[in-house]
Amino acid sequence: MSAELICVIVLGLMFVIGTWRDINMGLLGFIAAAGVGGLVLHQAPEEFFAGFPVDLFLTLVGLTYLFGFAQNNGVIEVIVNWCVKLVGGRIALMPWIFFGLTAVLIALGALFAVAIIAPLALSFARKHRINQFMVGLLVVHGALAGAFSPISVYGIFINDYLAKNGLTPTPVSLFLAPLVFNLIFALVVYLVLHRRPGLRAEADDRLSAESESSVPGSVDSPTSPTAPRSGLLTTKSPTRGVEGNRVVRSQVPTLVGLIAMALSVLIFGWDVGIVTITISVVLAFIDPTAGKAAMTKVSWSVVILITGVLTYIAVLQEAGTVEWVSAGISAIGIPLLAALLLFYMSGLVSALASSLAIIGVVIALAVPFLESGDVHVGGFVAALAIAATIVDISPFSTNGAMLLANVHSTIRDRYYKQMIGYAGLMCLVGPGLAWVVAAVPTVLTK
Structure with a gap:
């Protein structure tokens, strides 16, 4: 089993265990970073904890x-x-x-x-x-x-x-x-x-x-x-x-x-x-x-939640998981379909990590077909900006974390669940709606 696939499976297990047993997912993130980083990527502690934000x-x-x-x-x-x-x-x-x-x-x-x-x-x-x-x-x-x-x-x-x-x-x-x-x-x-x-x-x-x-x-x-x-x-x-x-x-x-x-x-x-x-x-x-x-x-509790998850996401990125998924998407021969999948990938990853980082990764991957003229540059970049940030209500993103940190402690758990629900909805509909912003200029200029 490849390191990239192991990273994805571990990430899924973090969400399942954290939700099922009500364990702070940040603590699970630190364990996952040490486990995957040390056992799979053979990193030293200073390497697999280097992503601590x-x-x-x-x-x-x-x-x-x-x-x-x-x-x-x-x-x-x-x-x-x-x-x-x-x-x-x-x-x-x-x-x-x-x-x-x-x-x-x-x-x-x-x-x-x-x-x-x-x-x-x-x-x-x-x-x-x-x-x-x-x-x-x-x-x-x-x-x-x-x-x-x-x-x-x-x-x-x-x-x-x-x-x-x-x-x-x-x-x-x-x-x-x-x-x-x-x-x-x-x-x-x-x-x-x-x-x-x-x-x-x-x-x-x-x-x-x-x-x-x-x-x-x-x-x-x-x-x-x-x-x-x-x-x-x-x-x-x-x-x-x-x-x-x-x-x-x-x-x-x-x-x-x-x-x-x-x-x-x-x-x-x-x-x-x-x-x-x-x-x-x-x-x-x-x-x-x-x-x-x-x-x-x-x-x-919010500080631990955010820093732990982001520490593991850094290990995931170090393993090349994002590039692995992106490369498969970019290999698709239909530019607009590839753009749609890139938008969904950027939205999902951005919900767990830095929006700015994923925008940089996706633009880098998209440069070849942006240069070809198959996709309108302005429309693609504007749509990518929307797709990668519309999920920022996620408690694992910077904006979501700062919002959750100011919620009264007696309702924080319920607020957290509502944030997860809304972020999930944005992951489903946001990139698809943003894709229209990229598709329309491309079609009109053909």
Whole structure:
């Protein structure tokens, strides 16, 4: 049995065992990396663990630690209240505000825009009993909508890669196709889910009870004239020291830290993991008690889940499994059929690994028939961008991991299962719909 086939079988067993026995799949990933890497590929420990995503580990820990301060001292509520004020207190518009904020941030180069917006969006959804899964999906689709702008990391990578290989970049279609595609998906998600209560954490019920007992006219009170059914929001109810849009003295360092984090990542391009950990340590130095409390907000189970699976995926890639599957697909004599299979492969692999990495692999494999003119370059690249990223709600992708890390612990398991279900649906329909984007220009130019 070939090493490539063994890798695929082991990957399948990880999913079966993890789901069947409720074992953290990240732990299984570490074992699989050691087993396949050591016994099949004859690698040393430093080789089969070389794929451990240190940067993502630091990012997940740093971001959830930093936002732990903001969650505990009420800064998140202050920021959300500011956003609410911008839309005149209309709750129904807030999911789209979060969609737009995420899209703009990532379009400007903030690769981890989901990590910045997700804590704000999910906190707002929890507080006002909006479907948390729907809000999370809109945040991720917002990120994917703006991900391929000419000045984003994704856009720069793909356009430069095409230019270096003698192909003409198409930055406008690369940006607009994923934007329109994800906007449509977000609209469908909103229409289907926005009237459903969705997941609710135990903390939400406690928050609602406290709000109703202490503030008769609060948003959660069923007798309030400004209850959610009216589409308006009042911001008078105090929450953990927050009073309306006012910032108390104890919140100032955290607010300054969040602003510093956003500016350092957006303007200076500094590593988000190191930045957030540094800022968190400074905040812990200022208030050691708050630092200990914030550390409990770090989503260690999610960190283990993601890093373990990605460590094994690196071994899988080292074994040549991706290239093995791709080579078989590329050998097909019908270019559009080969493109369709490549899109499905990129979607499936991207759900478990780096979207940017699989895009690079697929473009490299597709260069021969892109050069032949059998497939429209602009359409193919735009469709590949969609197919490889539409599955990013998967908890094993960077965006999905950052979203799951900010979900309340009491609903995280159920949220995780819903993410898996939606990612599976996207794997089934996303690449096929994206293929139309590639096929139509090809047919029209014939």
